[in-house]
Amino acid sequence: MASDTSQTTPVLQMSGIRKQFPAVLALDDVGFRLLPGEIHALLGENGAGKSTLIKIATGVYEADAGQIRLGGVPVRLDSPTAAQRAGISTVYQEVNLCPNLSVAENILLGREPVRAGRIRWRELRRQAAELVARFGLDIDVTEPLDRYPLAVQQLVAIVRAVAVDVKILILDEPTSSLDRDEVARLFDVMRRLRDHGVAICFVTHFLDQIYEVCDRMTVLRGGRVVGEHPVAELDQVGLVRLMIGKDLAALDELASHVREPSGDPLLAARGTGRRGAIEPFDLDVRPGEVVGLAGLLGSGRTELARLLFGADAADSGTVSVEGEPATLHSPTDAIERGIAFCSENRKTEGLIPELTIRENIILALQASRGWTRPIPPARRDALVAEYIKVLDIRPADPDVAAGSLSGGNQQKLLLARWLITRPRLLILDEPTRGIDVGAKAEIQKLVVSLSEEGMAMVFISAELEEVLRLSHTVGVLRDRRLIARLAGGPDLTSDRIMTTIAGEVAA
Amino acid sequence: MNSPSPSPSAPSRRPWSRESLFKAASHRLFWPAVMLVALMLVNLPSTPGYFSVGMRHGHLYGSLINILIFTSPHILVGVGLTLVIATAGIDLSVGAVAAIAGTAACWWVVRAPDQNAAATALAAAGIGLAAGLACGLWNGFFVARMGIQPIVATLTLMVAGRGVAQLIGNGQIITVNSSSYALIGGWWGPLPSGILIAAAVVAATILLTRRTALGLLIESVGGNAEAARLAGVRARRIKLIVYVFCGLCAAIAGLMLSSNTSSADANNSGLWYELDGILAVVLGGTSLSGGRFHLGGTVLGALVIGTLNNTLFALGVPAQSNLVFEGAVVIIVCLLQSPVFRARFVAWRRRIPVGVAAARAASAEPRAPRVTGDPSGPADVPGAPAAPTTTEVSG
Numbered sequence: 001m002a003s004d005t006s007q008t009t010p011v012l013q014m015s016g017i018r019k020q021f022p023a024v025l026a027l028d029d030v031g032f033r034l035l036p037g038e039i040h041a042l043l044g045e046n047g048a049g050k051s052t053l054i055k056i057a058t059g060v061y062e063a064d065a066g067q068i069r070l071g072g073v074p075v076r077l078d079s080p081t082a083a084q085r086a087g088i089s090t091v092y093q094e095v096n097l098c099p100n101l102s103v104a105e106n107i108l109l110g111r112e113p114v115r116a117g118r119i120r121w122r123e124l125r126r127q128a129a130e131l132v133a134r135f136g137l138d139i140d141v142t143e144p145l146d147r148y149p150l151a152v153q154q155l156v157a158i159v160r161a162v163a164v165d166v167k168i169l170i171l172d173e174p175t176s177s178l179d180r181d182e183v184a185r186l187f188d189v190m191r192r193l194r195d196h197g198v199a200i201c202f203v204t205h206f207l208d209q210i211y212e213v214c215d216r217m218t219v220l221r222g223g224r225v226v227g228e229h230p231v232a233e234l235d236q237v238g239l240v241r242l243m244i245g246k247d248l249a250a251l252d253e254l255a256s257h258v259r260e261p262s263g264d265p266l267l268a269a270r271g272t273g274r275r276g277a278i279e280p281f282d283l284d285v286r287p288g289e290v291v292g293l294a295g296l297l298g299s300g301r302t303e304l305a306r307l308l309f310g311a312d313a314a315d316s317g318t319v320s321v322e323g324e325p326a327t328l329h330s331p332t333d334a335i336e337r338g339i340a341f342c343s344e345n346r347k348t349e350g351l352i353p354e355l356t357i358r359e360n361i362i363l364a365l366q367a368s369r370g371w372t373r374p375i376p377p378a379r380r381d382a383l384v385a386e387y388i389k390v391l392d393i394r395p396a397d398p399d400v401a402a403g404s405l406s407g408g409n410q411q412k413l414l415l416a417r418w419l420i421t422r423p424r425l426l427i428l429d430e431p432t433r434g435i436d437v438g439a440k441a442e443i444q445k446l447v448v449s450l451s452e453e454g455m456a457m458v459f460i461s462a463e464l465e466e467v468l469r470l471s472h473t474v475g476v477l478r479d480r481r482l483i484a485r486l487a488g489g490p491d492l493t494s495d496r497i498m499t500t501i502a503g504e505v506a507a
Numbered sequence: 508m509n510s511p512s513p514s515p516s517a518p519s520r521r522p523w524s525r526e527s528l529f530k531a532a533s534h535r536l537f538w539p540a541v542m543l544v545a546l547m548l549v550n551l552p553s554t555p556g557y558f559s560v561g562m563r564h565g566h567l568y569g570s571l572i573n574i575l576i577f578t579s580p581h582i583l584v585g586v587g588l589t590l591v592i593a594t595a596g597i598d599l600s601v602g603a604v605a606a607i608a609g610t611a612a613c614w615w616v617v618r619a620p621d622q623n624a625a626a627t628a629l630a631a632a633g634i635g636l637a638a639g640l641a642c643g644l645w646n647g648f649f650v651a652r653m654g655i656q657p658i659v660a661t662l663t664l665m666v667a668g669r670g671v672a673q674l675i676g677n678g679q680i681i682t683v684n685s686s687s688y689a690l691i692g693g694w695w696g697p698l699p700s701g702i703l704i705a706a707a708v709v710a711a712t713i714l715l716t717r718r719t720a721l722g723l724l725i726e727s728v729g730g731n732a733e734a735a736r737l738a739g740v741r742a743r744r745i746k747l748i749v750y751v752f753c754g755l756c757a758a759i760a761g762l763m764l765s766s767n768t769s770s771a772d773a774n775n776s777g778l779w780y781e782l783d784g785i786l787a788v789v790l791g792g793t794s795l796s797g798g799r800f801h802l803g804g805t806v807l808g809a810l811v812i813g814t815l816n817n818t819l820f821a822l823g824v825p826a827q828s829n830l831v832f833e834g835a836v837v838i839i840v841c842l843l844q845s846p847v848f849r850a851r852f853v854a855w856r857r858r859i860p861v862g863v864a865a866a867r868a869a870s871a872e873p874r875a876p877r878v879t880g881d882p883s884g885p886a887d888v889p890g891a892p893a894a895p896t897t898t899e900v901s902g
Contacts, residue, residue, distance in 0.1 A: 331736060335739040348734070355723075363727055367738055
């Protein structure tokens with residue numbers, strides 16, 4: 001395979017692509033080749049530049065520099081329409097169809113067969129049925145789309161995408177909401193399209209799927225290409241290493257905690273799970289213990305945390321807090337038992353942007369007291385001032401709207417919101433993502449000192465190094481399953497975590 | 508009002524400097540207030556005694572008193588709507604609820620053995636309030652528990668509520684002859700009850716929301732519902748509370764209206780109150796998308812609408828065209844409040860690019876965060892350095 005890739009003319013060749021956003025350089029001298037009749041995985045951690053690259057290929061963004069060639073001919077894709085006309089179709093993670101229209105209408109929307117200004121409905125149904133049959137789908141095209149499960153809707157979206165004369169199909173995480181059988185069906189369709197000469201660019205976070213269906217892969221990290229390999233030539237360990245980007249030798253040694261956690265677990269989950277989100281897992285968190293969760297994006301880290309907080313309700317298993325069975329159906333249930341959760345989505349699930357720093361900080365404490373018992377103003381102002389000072393939130397003016405803060409300060413504000421409630425278990429989901437180095441170090445220090453004061457913590461981060469440094473125990477997740485619980489310490493290296501993620505037997 | 512320290516280059520040392528005027532004009536209540544004063548001044552040529560308040564037959568008397576009496580039910584409805592809208596909801600049923608409450612109360616009065624007894628009026632008021640409470644629970648149940656869109660849930664009661672009121676009144680206008688019931692919307696000594704009741708409800712609501720944590724929790728639900736839920740706010744309970752409160756406010760308005768006329772008209776009592784109420788809330792600076800709410804603003808907004816209707820009547824404008832004027836006034840005030848429109852207007856006056864004008868307008872916002880002194884500050888506030896220049900531009 002590797003030898004003939006150099007001779008074939010790529011259907012899509014992007015070279016020297018550069019894209020600068022106000023704050024970050026999203027892509028820097030990126031090259032990408034898509035060959036006819038291949039399924040090509042585009043990989044990289046969050047923020048590596050995958051979606052920016054796809055948006056440039058589909059005409060949503062224009063590159064600041066670089067060239068795009070289609071079949072060897074330089075082109076300018078300055079709008080999504082231009083990209084579609086050039087034969088590039090895209091299916092996004094979220095199904096972008098009209099659920100209340102019929103399957104047939106959805107497939108042929110915008111290109112209905114027309115005679116004398118009127119749609120020929122019978123012809124439309126016939127064409128749609130033919131297309132659907134070609135994909136081995138056995139569905140009634142006259143039924144409204146939302147009658148069918150998400151997987152079928154996703155497949156309909158793909159049928160729609162290839163109903164035109166498509167040369168290039170871009171699939172942006174189409175499998176994230178599909179179960180195993182549905183994924184198999186999708187792969188079947190993908191292989192069939194490939195055999196018809198369609199070039200497919202496949203974005204996914206599931207490593208197994210890459211090895212199951214893809215021919216070649218391009219790995220991005222920090223806006224640069226760090227590897228382009230035939231799938232057969234790079235094993236999973238090598239791939240994880242490329243994506244995370246740490247040389248094993250360069251990883252820090254573990255800084256061991258002063259005090260080892262001991263005693264009975266504060267929280268114990270047994271067989272806790274939620275269908276479609278995370279498979280049943282067992283997990284203990286003891287007072288003073290930091291349990292790190294490691295795994296690639298989409299491996300189920302956040303889903304696990306949300307179950308522990310009641311943000312989503314578990315549909316199997318039990319959770320007990322201090323030995324007492326606890327039903328965590330809502331965040332309120334968890335908060336009453338001293339559990340706190342900082343979401344990874346600070347903007348959408350954390351801040352109330354138009355309220356002030358003061359109001360945002362006291363929100364959780366006030367909510368737990370109920371509306372009839374306001375926090376006395378003097379105590380409220382003292383608490384707010386104290387936490388603004390301790391966490392060094394800037395600006396230090398409690399009357400400033402929270403939406404105007406920088407990312408690091410927003411994170412500190414959310415930490416303040418929960419610390420003020422004196423939780424016994426604090427769940428931090430990506431607390432250091434997208435914030436500057438200084439704020440990051442402060443938050444890491446805070447995690448260590450809080451755990452030494454006896455607070456139990458669940459710490460989630462995409463950065464393995466950070467998880468290793470802070471955790472007493474590391475839970476490793478992969479494909480929505482907690483596959484291992486490893487004791488921290490000098491023996492636990494990122495190498496061992498990577499091999500665990502990659503599914504190999506740890507030495 | 509804390510005016511900023513004048514910059515050295517300010518052309519004027521008068522307290523009413525260009526800068527402070529500009530700041531005042533950016534306040535969300537500036538234009539509604541200007542509109543209110545302007546509408547009042549329009550009346551002065553035709554009604555020389557417009558601003559005078561006197562006594563006649565032991566009652567306060569004057570145009571302004573009339574406006575207040577007429578506006579008080581609108582204020583009540585607007586106050587309830589303000590809290591609903593702050594949760595990013597809406598209640599279209601307030602007019603119908605007012606009709607139900609009024610008819611239910613009058614239905615009780617005409618059945619009472621002694622219509623004039625105080626107990627009759629009290630019981631009737633109780634029944635009216637209970638009806639409003641039930642309607643609020645009904646709306647709140649569908650919105651908060653069943654997750655039905657507020658506009659749909661309350662639209663059904665808006666339509667069905669008039670039907671319920673007609674059923675209670677058996678399709679007839681109920682006329683009561685009760686001196687005690689007439690007191691609810693009548694005169695308490697020299698003062699009209701409507702003004703007193705509306706003032707009491709407004710004051711109580713401000714205390715209820717700002718002295719407890721209810722206001723904060725309502726604003727958090729409207730500002731970011733998911734974030735509020737994850738912070739432990741019982742959003743469904745908060746929503747139920749505001750719909751029930753809104754129903755009660757509408758019921759009080761309905762009692763006032765029916766008592767005022769000593770009759771209950773299921774078809775016309777409180778007609779279009781939901782629209783006037785929403786307009787009052789919007790004029791007062793509360794966004795329909797939820798979040799921050801301003802009860803004082805709603806009162807001012809209701810007064811603008813009431814004064815406008817009164818003015819049109821006084822000027823002899825045919826009643827049919829009232830709604831046209833009302834729409835025009837509201838759209839003018841909304842435009843004046845809109846940052847986009849203001850930036851365009853300023854750009855057009857000074858012939859400068861719209862973007863520059865928008866940046867200046869933003870830097871003059873009273874609540875704009877000031878991060879001066881923070882080393883990382885200037886990068887965060889691109890509009891800040893432009894602020895002093897606004898004082899130097901001459902017209």
